[in-house]
Amino acid sequence: MASVSQRPAILLTQNAPWAGLPRGEIRYRCCCEVRYTAAVIEETLPGGNTDGAVRIGGVVHKRAAPWTPTVHALLRYLEYADVDGVPRALGFDEQGRQMLTYLPGEMIGDRMPWPAWVYADSTLVQVGRWIRRIHDATAIFVPPKDERWFTGRTMQPGWIVGHQDAAPYNAVMDGDRLVGFFDWDTASPSAREDDLAFSALLWVPLTAPDADEQWGSEDVKDRSRRLHLLLDAYRYDSDRRAFGAVIVRRARRQASVIRSMAESGDQAAIALLPIASRLVQSASFVAALPGNFWTP
Numbered sequence: 001m002a003s004v005s006q007r008p009a010i011l012l013t014q015n016a017p018w019a020g021l022p023r024g025e026i027r028y029r030c031c032c033e034v035r036y037t038a039a040v041i042e043e044t045l046p047g048g049n050t051d052g053a054v055r056i057g058g059v060v061h062k063r064a065a066p067w068t069p070t071v072h073a074l075l076r077y078l079e080y081a082d083v084d085g086v087p088r089a090l091g092f093d094e095q096g097r098q099m100l101t102y103l104p105g106e107m108i109g110d111r112m113p114w115p116a117w118v119y120a121d122s123t124l125v126q127v128g129r130w131i132r133r134i135h136d137a138t139a140i141f142v143p144p145k146d147e148r149w150f151t152g153r154t155m156q157p158g159w160i161v162g163h164q165d166a167a168p169y170n171a172v173m174d175g176d177r178l179v180g181f182f183d184w185d186t187a188s189p190s191a192r193e194d195d196l197a198f199s200a201l202l203w204v205p206l207t208a209p210d211a212d213e214q215w216g217s218e219d220v221k222d223r224s225r226r227l228h229l230l231l232d233a234y235r236y237d238s239d240r241r242a243f244g245a246v247i248v249r250r251a252r253r254q255a256s257v258i259r260s261m262a263e264s265g266d267q268a269a270i271a272l273l274p275i276a277s278r279l280v281q282s283a284s285f286v287a288a289l290p291g292n293f294w295t296p
Helices: 023-027 068-080 121-138 192-203 217-234 240-263 267-271 273-287
Strands: 002-005 008-011 033-036 040-044 054-056 059-062 089-092 098-101 160-162 171-174 177-181 188-190
Touching: 068 089, 068 098, 068 121, 121 160, 121 177, 121 192, 121 217, 160 192, 188 192, 192 217, 192 240, 217 240, 240 267, 240 273, 267 273
Parallel strands: none
Antiparallel strands: 002 040, 008 033, 040 054, 054 059, 059 098, 089 098, 160 188, 171 177
16 A cells, blocks of 8 residues: 655745745745655555554654663674674664565565475575574674563563564565664574574474364474474484474463463554464474474
């Protein structure tokens, strides 16, 4: 959805032949320049109905939050570190909205079912490598002294700053190439596994099957294969059996956060309550997977 605004600007050139004439005389002479400022087109982006995100040219304007300055410090650091696939922070507009560069490419938006690239092995590999680049870069990030993150956490030794929602609905693709991820508002410090776990849940995927769907032995085998494809691309060298428990905890924590925010009246969280229920179901589903699922 787009809105257009246009307003005229009447400019009296200082060196024009009419300079110095009385205003009344100028009014009746055809010696003023009438210029129209370029039309400002605001395109509402997917999800913009809840976070107010709009695109104006190559810049995204969206509602700022108390933690936005800290997130912008992170994005500027990643730009300085030459990490690609990340929007660049451009400050704030006259309405107080944060401004970010637009990542051009294909996004899921409101489409159902999701496009085929979500389930392609090549995409999964790129996602694992992208997350690893972010984690390695932010392992030495020093936040501002007044750091404030969505989760309320602060940076701890051995932690990284993860996107925390590097899921298919926040990905940008150019054909079969992963461009990067947008929507960094919930970026926060955590252990590497915590951030990677949520991406694994939605990219493998390991979400609970629908009520009318059942996984057969081949489905389980293929999901295990895709999990290890992601972990190999990330170069994950910790205990993979223990990683299953991390996914369970992360899914339950995510559901708890959504429900808590909904109880406080947050409209975006209220809309996500069905997702919270699905996350709880998925946590139970992952917890019940056989032990050999987690070994290559």
